[in-house]
Amino acid sequence: MNPLPWWKTAVFYQIYPRSFADSNADGIGDFPGITAKLDYLQSLGIDALWLSPHFPSPNWDCGYDISGYTEVAPEYGTLDDFKTFLQEAHARNLKVILDLVLNHTSDEHPWFLESKQSRNNPKADWYVWADTPPNNWQSCFDGDAWTYAPERGQYYYHYFMKQQPDLNWENPQVKQAMWDAVRFWLDLGVDGYRLDAIGTIYEDPALTPHNVPLNLAGLRRFSEDAKTPAQKKRAEKYWYDMFCHQWASPKLHPLMKELRAILDEYEGDRMLVGEDDNIDYMGNGADELHLVFNFPLMKLERITPALVRKNQKERLARLNALPTPGWACNTLGNHDRSRIYTCYGDGLHNAELARLNAALLLTLPGTPFLYNGEEIGMSDYLITDPALLRDTMATWYYQQMTEELGIPPQEAAQRAAEMTRDKNRTPMQWNSTANGGFSPAKVQTWLPVNPNYAEGVNVREQQDQPESMLNYYKRLLHTRKQSPALQTGEYKTLHPQAQEYLAFLRHTPTQTVLVLLNYSPNRQQIGFRLPGKKTARPLFSSAGRGSQEQPLGKIHLGAFEALIAELH
Ligand code: NOJ
Numbered sequence: 001m002n003p004l005p006w007w008k009t010a011v012f013y014q015i016y017p018r019s020f021a022d023s024n025a026d027g028i029g030d031f032p033g034i035t036a037k038l039d040y041l042q043s044l045g046i047d048a049l050w051l052s053p054h055f056p057s058p059n060w061d062c063g064y065d066i067s068g069y070t071e072v073a074p075e076y077g078t079l080d081d082f083k084t085f086l087q088e089a090h091a092r093n094l095k096v097i098l099d100l101v102l103n104h105t106s107d108e109h110p111w112f113l114e115s116k117q118s119r120n121n122p123k124a125d126w127y128v129w130a131d132t133p134p135n136n137w138q139s140c141f142d143g144d145a146w147t148y149a150p151e152r153g154q155y156y157y158h159y160f161m162k163q164q165p166d167l168n169w170e171n172p173q174v175k176q177a178m179w180d181a182v183r184f185w186l187d188l189g190v191d192g193y194r195l196d197a198i199g200t201i202y203e204d205p206a207l208t209p210h211n212v213p214l215n216l217a218g219l220r221r222f223s224e225d226a227k228t229p230a231q232k233k234r235a236e237k238y239w240y241d242m243f244c245h246q247w248a249s250p251k252l253h254p255l256m257k258e259l260r261a262i263l264d265e266y267e268g269d270r271m272l273v274g275e276d277d278n279i280d281y282m283g284n285g286a287d288e289l290h291l292v293f294n295f296p297l298m299k300l301e302r303i304t305p306a307l308v309r310k311n312q313k314e315r316l317a318r319l320n321a322l323p324t325p326g327w328a329c330n331t332l333g334n335h336d337r338s339r340i341y342t343c344y345g346d347g348l349h350n351a352e353l354a355r356l357n358a359a360l361l362l363t364l365p366g367t368p369f370l371y372n373g374e375e376i377g378m379s380d381y382l383i384t385d386p387a388l389l390r391d392t393m394a395t396w397y398y399q400q401m402t403e404e405l406g407i408p409p410q411e412a413a414q415r416a417a418e419m420t421r422d423k424n425r426t427p428m429q430w431n432s433t434a435n436g437g438f439s440p441a442k443v444q445t446w447l448p449v450n451p452n453y454a455e456g457v458n459v460r461e462q463q464d465q466p467e468s469m470l471n472y473y474k475r476l477l478h479t480r481k482q483s484p485a486l487q488t489g490e491y492k493t494l495h496p497q498a499q500e501y502l503a504f505l506r507h508t509p510t511q512t513v514l515v516l517l518n519y520s521p522n523r524q525q526i527g528f529r530l531p532g533k534k535t536a537r538p539l540f541s542s543a544g545r546g547s548q549e550q551p552l553g554k555i556h557l558g559a560f561e562a563l564i565a566e567l568h
Contacts, residue, residue, distance in 0.1 A: 005269035006095060007192070007290060008327055009487045010047035011362070011477060012369040016335050017054050017076055018062065018446060019427045020372060022439040028446050029427070029438075031077035035085045038092055040459065044375060044470075045477030048095035050194050050273075052335055054082065058108050060163035060392050061141070062335075062425070064099075064196060065106035069181035086189055095191040097271065102178060103200045104164040111177070112165050116149040116156070126174050127165045128157035128203070135209040138216045138242055141393040143400075145246070159200040159246055161392060169201050169255065182262060192263065192271035195289070198256070199276050202249035212242045217400035221407075224415065248278070256281055256288040273329060273369075279315075285324030291367060294330045298337065303344050303357055305502035305519055309493055312364065312504075316491060328366025332357055333374055339424045340371075342380040349521065351377065352560035355472055355542050356517050359562035362476050363506065363515045365491040370473075373428055376462055377469040380423040381450035384413050390447055394420030422447055429453035431460035472542065479540040479564060485511040486564070494528060501526065501557060505567075512567040513539070516557055524557040536565035 021033030031054070041049070053063035056073045063073070072082050089096050105112055114123040133146035133155050139162065146155040147162040156165045167174050182193070214222060219242060223235040256272075260283075263270040274281050277295035282288055297303075297311045319326035333340045341354045354377055361368045383389055386398045394416045401412035417423065427438035427449045434441030436453030437460065450457070462468035480486045489506035500520035506513045514536055518524055535549040542562040550556075550565070557563060 004488065005271070005290075007048070007269065007271045007367060010095065010367060011045070011480070012048045012050050012097075012367065013041060013044070013046040014050045014052065014334055014369060014371045016052045016372055016425055018052075019425055019438070021428065021430070022443070022445070025440050025443050026075065027439050027443045028075045030075065031072070031081035031085045035081075035088050038085075038088050038094065041094060042092040043474070045474055045481060046370065047093070048097065048191065049089060050097050050369065051099060053099045053101060058106055058163065059390075060106070060161050062390065062421075064101055065104070065108075065161070065164045066101055067106040067109045069105075069178070070184045083188065090189065097192040097194055097273070098185055098190050099196055100182065100193040101196040102167070102169075103197050104158060104160060104166050107163045107165055111167075116151050119152055119154065123173075124152075125171050126168055128168050129154045130157070131155070134207045137207075137210065137246055140216070140243060142396045143216050157203070159197070161396075163392075166200075166203075169251075175255075175258075179259075179262060182259065186263070186266050186270060190270075191268065192273070192290075195259075195272060195274045195276075198252060198274050198281065199247040199278070201255065202251045203247075204245035204249070208245045210242045210245060212238045214238065214242075216242075217397065217404060220397060220419070221401070221405055224419075252281065253283065253288065257283065260288055279318045279322070279326060282319075282322060282326045285322035285326050291327060291329040293369070294328060294366070297330055298332050303332075303353075303360070303519070305498055305500065305517070308360065308364075308502055309496060312491065312493070316365065328364070329369065330361055330364050330366050331369035331371070332361050333371040333424070334369070335371070335425055336421055337371075337424060339378055339380050340374050341377050342424075349560060350379070351469070353519075354469070356519060356560055356562050358473060358476060359515075359540075359542065359564070360502070360517055362480050363486055363504075363513075363564060365489070365506065371424075375470055375473040376429060376459055377457055378426075378429060378450065379452065379457070381426045381448065381452075382414075382417040383420070383422050383448060384417045386413050386416055388448060389416060389420055389422055391420040391422045391425075394422065426450050429458040431458050432456075467544075475540060483511065483513055483539065483564075483566075484508045485513040485566075489513065495526070500524065503528075505530075514563075514565045514567055516555065516561070516563040516565075518557040518559065518561045521559045523559060526555050526557060527553045528555075529553070530567065533567040535568050537568060538563060538565045540564040 018029050020029040021037050022029050023032040054076050055066045056068040056071050057063045057065050072079050111123050111126050115126045137145035139145045139158050141161045148155050158165050226232045226235040271290040273291040274289045276292050281292050294315055300307050345353055389395050398412050398416040401407040402409050426447050427445050430437030436449045439445050462470035485506040485508050489508045492505040494503040501524050502517040504515050537549045538547050543558045
């Protein structure tokens with residue numbers, strides 16, 4: 001039998017390059033900075049890195065507006081710095097996947113600069129052009145989806161900001177140019193790609209208008225004001241209706257197959273993970289994407305045992321129904337999302353809940369993705385001075401609120417601070433010196449550092465504390481790595497009615513592991529009757545219990561305890 005491909009047993013760790021480690025004191029993270037932290041990453045116990053875009057970019061969307069697909073952003077270093085990073089990562093058995101942004105380029109990319117010059121230049125048809133806006137489509141970041149280019153007297157389409165024009169994927173030259181870029185990095189040895197916003201690549205050819213009685217700013221405001229379940233449902237429906245003609249085209253399947261075929265030409269199980277939760281993009285399970293994220297889990301407002309059970313039941317049933325069963329992929333945070341510590345907290349037990357959720361992520365079936373900083377319990381940092389925001393989607397909304405919607409500036413600033421993704425992209429906190437050790441003292445960092453670096457939320461201090469969040473993650477990662485059942489075992493729900501705790505098994509022919517996560521401040525006494533099993537030997541406990549065997553008929557769980565035990 002073939003051994004499993006590496007990405008099935010790996011734990012991924014997302015690095016946001018701008019915020020990871022600044023080696024040259026310019027307030028911005030860079031490749032030499034990342035390379036210097038590889039020993040840290042190796043000691044953490046992760047197996048693979050996903051880098052958010054590291055390409056040249058005018059940064060209207062923090063690197064997701066790319067102006068050169070086969071280059072390194074000068075502020076991050078040189079191509080040689082990248083090669084050194086890759087080599088050093090591989091030397092430590094860490095795989096590396098890159099971000100691949102197919103839907104759009106920067107409006108400063110040479111392709112677009114050429115395309116917008118005239119209606120008959122060689123790249124005239126590389127983007128999506130129209131004489132007049134053909135419909136009322138919105139961009140999901142900054143209002144109208146059609147922007148006028150005076151040079152050519154036409155409008156171009158953009159799903160994201162107007163600085164991110166959509167490529168015309170109907171044009172075979174576009175495809176060829178992008179596949180060349182894909183091969184460029186694969187040839188250098190990268191292990192795969194995270195595919196940005198794939199759902200948005202093709203639009204409805206009939207250009208059907210949306211029927212929502214609001215524009216983007218109005219809908220944002222409507223969603224924020226929605227408090228009752230009925231209002232929230234309506235807001236959700238509006239979001240769907242506003243954008244449903246602009247994404248999820250069936251044409252994506254042949255495109256993903258083509259891309260998959262390119263990766264399959266290379267040795268070493270190169271892989272693709274889609275920024276989408278639609279399992280259809282895995283094709284027959286072997287001919288499109290290797291993984292898609294379980295975003296429905298991440299998007300839960302609160303993580304409760306009942307909701308996790310429901311989520312797993314639905315996802316695993318769909319994955320297993322593919323002709324070649326699909327592999328799950330879970331995450332609870334990334335650069336677009338409020339941090340785990342903040343968003344699933346209840347204000348009283350945030351630390352306990354963050355630990356439970358880490359245990360959940362690292363014990364559910366599938367490949368887990370961690371986001372840099374979660375391992376030290378970094379939390380959201382609200383930037384209430386709009387002048388300090390770097391996420392232009394938030395600055396646009398602040399402007400709309402104050403200029404169009406009549407919201408007082410202070411309230412608008414608070415709203416912008418809460419909705420911006422800057423709050424979860426602040427620099428990594430390495431130690432307790434000024435700037436959290438991300439940049440030297442006195443350097444102005446690109447986003448402010450969360451001041452809680454000085455209150456123990458930093459790597460250096462936590463390394464020395466056996467009970468820190470960092471050592472908790474390390475122990476969890478180690479437990480997972482030692483356990484065949486946690487890495488690859490079948491999943492079976494136990495006690496499906498339990499409201500306060502989650503109980504499930506992971507089992508392979510050689511090992512059965514019981515996972516118990518108590519999502520409540522109440523102690524629990526739980527009993528199981530399982531054929532052939534009598535005792536549970538703890539492999540991991542958040543409550544610091546030893547490895548003393550417990551009778552399966554009577555297990556005590558402390559408040560918010562996470563317990564992982566091997567059954568005998
Ligand atoms: C998804 C990325 O995760 C997000 O950060 C970006 O703004 C959009 N795609 C557009 O590329």
